[in-house]
Amino acid sequence: MNKKIILSHYRNASEKDWKNWRWQFQNRVTSIKELAGMTGRLMPRPENLHRVLSSYPMAITPYFLSLIETNNENNPLALQCIPDEKEVSVSSHCSDDPLNEDCSMPVPKMIQRYPDRVLAIVTQTCATYCRHCNRKRFWKKKETSTLKSRLGKMVQYVADSPGIREVILSGGDPLTYDDDQMEMILSSFAAIPHLEVLRVGSRMPAVLPMRITKELCRILKRYRPLWFNTQFNHPSEITPDAERACNMLQEAGIPVSNQSVLLKGVNDNEDIMRRLLYRLQKISVRPYYLFHCEPVKGCGHLRTEMVAGLKMMEKLRKNCSGLAMPQYVADLPGRSGKVPILALSGSLENDLRKHQDEAVNYMTDNIEVEILLFEDRPIGISLPNFVELIVTEAEPWAKGDTVSGATKPVKVQTGATILVPTFVSEGEKIRIDTRTGEYLTRVKG
Template structure:
């Protein structure tokens, strides 16, 4: 589904395409639109509408353009098209797998760790990822206006001097306009003990034209500011995505990547290696590879942790440390991210083989 075809369908110009406001306005949110774009034979309309009645759909035209229409197993398509399997729930899945709701001292401010917290400033995303561990919020948006929500957060943060870092997330905070984003960042940075701001956003992946020079100038004013994004497949590393990351880097904003291990999308050594190498080439640090959370509606994306370890073992042995993320399992509460390398039989064997070397340090 290439850009030229989509421009024709939307009766849009190349200038429109480069405008992030146009991308947001023309997100695909209805099954009928997908049917018109791909043909009705591609979908079970009834089942797809059942899914979107619970877990809404939104896909930017840009992200749609990365999909190969003739491939139902396309890795981009699998991340954004509704799937009937989202409605099949086992007893092992949870609405809130990280128990974030029980760590909210005020609405949408998650305080799981002593020195940092996460501010969900919106429930809106440019594209809704079907593997999202917060998809419980999609159909139940918080009706509290941002101004009131932010005031409550600021009050709590001001009374909590142990907090030195705030992750601005959502939803996706970059769906706000520049003025609103600056108000959020300015309010947080005005608190004396807040030293570090982080932004969690998939915008470089799903709508890279949102990263403008003006937005980067705003970010520069609030350094130290770190930017975490989520590339999950090599097909997402496009010239547009590279430009977005470069614009951030040019104003001193480090960009790190937090992939999710997704069954059928990036759970093979070759695909994962190409993703990590591709990120390294655009100076994006592979930070974490998350094992997919047991979130309701995401079971079909989950792999066995041991399979993930075996995959990463193959990559560890042939890749530079600069392109190796930590493969982790995020667990509820303050325990946080547990490295799954501890399950590696290969690492254990290497330690045994080299026991004589470690004995020298006793």
């Protein structure tokens, strides 16, 4: 869409306003009426979209809207931000939270799926809501607490967990906060002595590049080592504005990587993907991951077959510079995390089998688990983070076993072997963290 046409919809808006991220953010297109008025042919059945918006709201920055060609209903950028009635059609393969993130929060809005890092959902707001978002379940939920109180609990948890070395600020998009709030978030985590690295996940370079200002870069620079992950999904998102935003971050000494999502009709095509990867390489942004779109409710229409993704990657590998090749991965619940998709009969299936084998170590008759289905096949088991199991075989505790931190292997009722402190005896019940396989404590009764 032409920038001038969009600007004409805002009374008295100027070129200066256009370059101001706050103006862009405040003037996001959020209603069907507004969108229909601006885009015309992009809205064939606007009346059907009201139902979609009641489940999954819409927000599009005027900047991102200006990148969409209005003469193409299936424009790859439109597919990413304009609601589609298919979002509310029933899909048996999809769930709100396929990664079981809501069960992996030691404190509200902080996800821990690995022992050494946590992801902090510092906000639920985004500049532009991507229709393929794996956290779209949060969009309608209202924040019930202040940033300060949420942040306080997260910071306390990290401070009390010496094993955590990295915090990923995510959301939502953390850069929807203004500079003062960003500084408060960054400085609160950076003050924790054992924390080594901060990471910011933001789609601003693609959807609102004006947000990357000199002042923001100065703030981010103060908290290095800080890594920046963004998400470009199509080559036409890499505009001069986007390039300028990435360059400013890089000049501040912040490495910028890209995590694309493989999306039907957007980038599931060898030529388009190659153009995207080469353009990223040209602006010195590392193509890091290509995510297989997760089975999230409301995103089914944008998912591709994994086999199609594999074939595309196979072709790219043959004639695309290795430096520009991302790793094609599927994110799985629990400790398996990101599994490289190399070949359906190879690494993926082995990793999935390993994930299921590990799960068996903690499964008792009455335990509730979630089975993740992928294209009708069970590919993952999601366990509760903590289970309580009875020790069935243990060497007796001997006098002299008093060395602090000494451990011994014991067998639990599932047949698994767990390392426990030497004072644990046969017949006792113990609590185990299923994400790490570690003993936590004895349980009475």
